[in-house]
Amino acid sequence: MRIPFSYNIRNLVVRKTTTIMTALGIALTVAVLLSVLALVNGLQTSLRSSGDPKRILVMRKGATAELTSGVTRQAFQDLKFKPGIARDSAGQPLASLEIVTVINLPSVDSEAGMNVTTRGLLQPGIEIRNLKLAEGRWFESGRRELVVGKGIAARYPDARLGGTLKFGKGEWTVVGVVDAGTGPINSEILGDLNQVAGDLNRMEGLSAMWLVAEDEITAKSLINSINDDVKLTAQAKSEVEYLEAQTSSAAPIQFIGIFVSLIMAVGSSFAAMNTMYAAVSRRAREVGTLRVLGFSKGSILTSFFLESLVLALVGGVLGCLLALPLNGLTTGVGNNLTFSEIAFNFRVGPDTMATGIVFALVMGALGGLFPARSAARKEILTALREI
Amino acid sequence: MIRHIPLIFKNAIRNRRRTLLTVASIAASFALLGTLAAMYRALFWSDPVPGQELRLMTRHRVSLTQSMPASYEQKIRAVPGVQAVSIVNWFGGTYKDEQRDRSNMFARFSTDPANFFEVRPDVKIAEDQKQAFLRNRRGAIAGKTLAAKKGWRIGERINLTGDIWPVNLELELVGTYEEATDDESLYFHHEYIRESFPQRSARRDLVGLFWIRVDSADSVPRVSKAIDTMFENSPAQTRTESELAFGLAFAAFLGNIKLFLAAICGAIVFTILLVTANTVAMSVRERKREVGILKTLGYTPSAVLSIILGEAAVISVLGGALGLFLAMVLAAGIRQGPAVFQQLKQVYITPTVALAGIAAALLIGVASSFTPAWNASRTPILTALRATD
Numbered sequence: 001m002r003i004p005f006s007y008n009i010r011n012l013v014v015r016k017t018t019t020i021m022t023a024l025g026i027a028l029t030v031a032v033l034l035s036v037l038a039l040v041n042g043l044q045t046s047l048r049s050s051g052d053p054k055r056i057l058v059m060r061k062g063a064t065a066e067l068t069s070g071v072t073r074q075a076f077q078d079l080k081f082k083p084g085i086a087r088d089s090a091g092q093p094l095a096s097l098e099i100v101t102v103i104n105l106p107s108v109d110s111e112a113g114m115n116v117t118t119r120g121l122l123q124p125g126i127e128i129r130n131l132k133l134a135e136g137r138w139f140e141s142g143r144r145e146l147v148v149g150k151g152i153a154a155r156y157p158d159a160r161l162g163g164t165l166k167f168g169k170g171e172w173t174v175v176g177v178v179d180a181g182t183g184p185i186n187s188e189i190l191g192d193l194n195q196v197a198g199d200l201n202r203m204e205g206l207s208a209m210w211l212v213a214e215d216e217i218t219a220k221s222l223i224n225s226i227n228d229d230v231k232l233t234a235q236a237k238s239e240v241e242y243l244e245a246q247t248s249s250a251a252p253i254q255f256i257g258i259f260v261s262l263i264m265a266v267g268s269s270f271a272a273m274n275t276m277y278a279a280v281s282r283r284a285r286e287v288g289t290l291r292v293l294g295f296s297k298g299s300i301l302t303s304f305f306l307e308s309l310v311l312a313l314v315g316g317v318l319g320c321l322l323a324l325p326l327n328g329l330t331t332g333v334g335n336n337l338t339f340s341e342i343a344f345n346f347r348v349g350p351d352t353m354a355t356g357i358v359f360a361l362v363m364g365a366l367g368g369l370f371p372a373r374s375a376a377r378k379e380i381l382t383a384l385r386e387i
Numbered sequence: 388m389i390r391h392i393p394l395i396f397k398n399a400i401r402n403r404r405r406t407l408l409t410v411a412s413i414a415a416s417f418a419l420l421g422t423l424a425a426m427y428r429a430l431f432w433s434d435p436v437p438g439q440e441l442r443l444m445t446r447h448r449v450s451l452t453q454s455m456p457a458s459y460e461q462k463i464r465a466v467p468g469v470q471a472v473s474i475v476n477w478f479g480g481t482y483k484d485e486q487r488d489r490s491n492m493f494a495r496f497s498t499d500p501a502n503f504f505e506v507r508p509d510v511k512i513a514e515d516q517k518q519a520f521l522r523n524r525r526g527a528i529a530g531k532t533l534a535a536k537k538g539w540r541i542g543e544r545i546n547l548t549g550d551i552w553p554v555n556l557e558l559e560l561v562g563t564y565e566e567a568t569d570d571e572s573l574y575f576h577h578e579y580i581r582e583s584f585p586q587r588s589a590r591r592d593l594v595g596l597f598w599i600r601v602d603s604a605d606s607v608p609r610v611s612k613a614i615d616t617m618f619e620n621s622p623a624q625t626r627t628e629s630e631l632a633f634g635l636a637f638a639a640f641l642g643n644i645k646l647f648l649a650a651i652c653g654a655i656v657f658t659i660l661l662v663t664a665n666t667v668a669m670s671v672r673e674r675k676r677e678v679g680i681l682k683t684l685g686y687t688p689s690a691v692l693s694i695i696l697g698e699a700a701v702i703s704v705l706g707g708a709l710g711l712f713l714a715m716v717l718a719a720g721i722r723q724g725p726a727v728f729q730q731l732k733q734v735y736i737t738p739t740v741a742l743a744g745i746a747a748a749l750l751i752g753v754a755s756s757f758t759p760a761w762n763a764s765r766t767p768i769l770t771a772l773r774a775t776d
Contacts, residue, residue, distance in 0.1 A: 016494050017668060018665055018668065018669065021661045021662075021664060021668075022661075022665060024661050025658050025661045025662055025665075028653075028657060028658050029658065031654065032651060037612075060479060060550070060553075062550065063550050063719045064549060064550075067452065068479055068550035068551050070550075070553060075679045082579075093506070098457040100631065101450070101453065102450045102451070102452045103449045103450050104448075104449060104450040104451070105751075109643050110633070110634075110643075112636055113636075114454075114572055115450055115451070140404055156767075166449075167449040169622065185447075190637075200453070201589065217560075253647070260419055260423075263415050263416075263418060263419050264415070264416065264419065264655065266411075266412075266415045267411075267412040267414075267415035267416045267658065267659075267662065268658065269667065270408045270410070270411045270412035270415070271409075271661070271662045272409075272411070273408055274405055274408045274409060274412070274662075274665070274666060274669070275669075276666065277404060277405065277408070278405070278669045282673075321567070331643070339451075339452065380762075
């Protein structure tokens with residue numbers, strides 16, 4: 001026969017101080033884990049959701065990032081007319097030759113400055129990425145004008161609409177803010193290809209080429225045809241693949257965070273064990289009485305084990321509540337491939353919270369098993385005599 | 388207080404299982420707290436390694452990825468207080484299959500060897516190897532740790548495929564060096580890269596960084612200002628900062644580390660508070676009657692208070708000490724791990740960190756147990772004696 005569940009709930013309520021303290025300990029552990037998971041999750045969501053398998057990046061053979069890649073204008077002329085590239089309304093191929101560099105700007109988090117990817121691109125580059133302006137207007141070619149991603153406008157005071165940035169051969173004005181959703185352009189600064197390349201003295205030393213295929217199947221054959229082209233000495237990959245490689249940027253923080261939460265979990269399990277042992281010893285006579293009433297050892301074990309799980313569950317839910325305010329907050333981490341900061345939002349999704357609850361339950365199970373076993377093993381007579 | 392000590396210890400070990408569990412729980416938290424504190428110290432408070440406080444880095448003001456004319460070297464050398472200048476370039480590139488095998492990723496720099504040893508006199512290298520490096524334009528030297536990890540011996544061929552610098556290098560390892568903060572890098576002649584470019588190429592005479600040694604720590608702010616002012620009106624403006632600050636910029640790159648560490652430490656301290664408070668509350672509740680008896684025997688409320696506070700302090704300090712010991716093991720592990728940034732090689736549980744840890748443990752123990760201890764000491768004798776649980 002099962003011991004009614006309400007017995008456990010009442011016990012937890014009666015000893016509310018102990019319950020709250022133990023649950024809070026578990027809650028903090030869960031909150032630490034969740035905030036790290038929310039960060040990693042946010043970065044991955046931002047990178048994965050924005051990749052389009054039709055968009056293709058072409059870099060020099062062997063290059064892993066646009067920043068360290070190099071392509072020539074001649075290669076672009078050869079590439080532009082490959083079959084399979086989508087065309088705009090005027091019949092021009094949707095291909096853009098681009099230059100990528102990094103500039104250092106003071107951010108809201110770091111006065112010393114963070115690296116920001118700055119990209120010079122051709123007109124089709126805007127259509128390739130379906131970019132929409134949120135404010136202002138697009139840059140004009142032949143002028144030192146820039147359009148910044150929303151994430152940049154929010155985190156870098158100098159790069160707000162109307163601000164001026166100094167690099168290359170003069171001052172650049174921010175004339176627009178682009179809404180690129182969670183895509184990488186959100187963390188970038190854009191300008192006209194020839195103006196940027198001219199200012200950096202790199203008219204020939206450009207970085208990479210972007211293009212859009214007609215459909216996903218053409219994209220695959222286009223990638224193969226570029227990779228097999230001996231004359232181009234270039235290598236193509238889909239945007240999805242390129243962004244996936246960048247999700248490893250959060251690996252150091254993820255590693256530290258999980259390590260920290262695991263050790264904290266050990267501490268919290270011990271604390272839960274302590275609480276449950278105290279509960280068992282305080283209720284020794286009750287356990288004896290229950291046994292006299294005919295409850296089996298098994299049901300005593302289950303009952304105390306369940307109580308520990310409920311305690312942990314309370315902690316887990318509290319932990320989720322603690323971590324929830326992080327959801328949607330914007331943060332940035334260094335992107336190990338682009339050597340610049342990538343801005344994204346923390347994401348506390350249902351799956352993250354489920355992980356937190358399971359984590360809490362594991363702590364509760366570890367903490368509850370031994371005390372529950374010791375309760376079940378009590379001899380009826382000694383238990384009844386205990387004070 | 389002193390004469391209560393035996394009683395305090397007896398009380399602490401009375402419920403051995405509970406004391407053990409509490410100590411273990413606090414120890415786990417302190418192991419983390421100690422390690423994180425040591426990391427924080429290494430990153431933000433550490434004293435510069437000898438020689439480091441005399442060194443500056445000059446880079447392009449716009450960002451590290453932009454290069455400056457090599458001719459700046461002569462101008463920087465002329466600044467009063469500058470003792471030595473060397474060019475340094477991050478080479479990047481690929482060694483073997485580093486996309487698949489991450490152990491083939493290591494820092495590679497091209498430099499001017501003669502000047503390099505001038506700027507960094509603390510680099511230890513055998514004299515014959517140093518001479519071989521100076522003579523051999525395709526020679527390279529590697530940090531002892533790096534060479535050991537890769538199993539390189541003198542004479543090893545190291546082929547690098549360039550990306551930022553689009554040249555392929557065939558280097559020969561001619562020596563290994565030792566240095567406190569940096570022994571996992573590879574250095575080779577910048578001249579080798581330069582000569583790989585065609586005569587008219589604009590890249591030939593561009594460099595990424597200047598490494599500077601000044602005469603005294605007092606000159607650091609003046610020299611860095613003088614250098615940046617000197618290039619204020621040239622096409623490539625500069626930013627000069629101490630080697631330490633330069634390194635920190637890389638740590639900042641991983642995210643807002645300061646906030647991250649502080650937040651986690653805060654959470655841990657709070658958890659320890661909860662655990663200790665809970666244990667003490669449980670012990671006190673069980674011993675209400677005992678407190679009554681102690682009082683009947685003539686113990687004053689303040690004596691009762693100090694006995695209970697003392698017990699909490701003993702448990703908490705015990706846990707703290709054990710945790711700090713574990714933290715030493717963890718810190719050693721971090722030092723052995725990959726050098727994500729140089730300062731991680733300096734993660735030690737220093738006496739200061741250890742003392743601060745013990746003090747924190749003591750404080751947490753007393754603070755967390757104050758409420759239950761106070762209540763117990765104020766309970767009237769009769770109420771205490773009547774308590775059933």
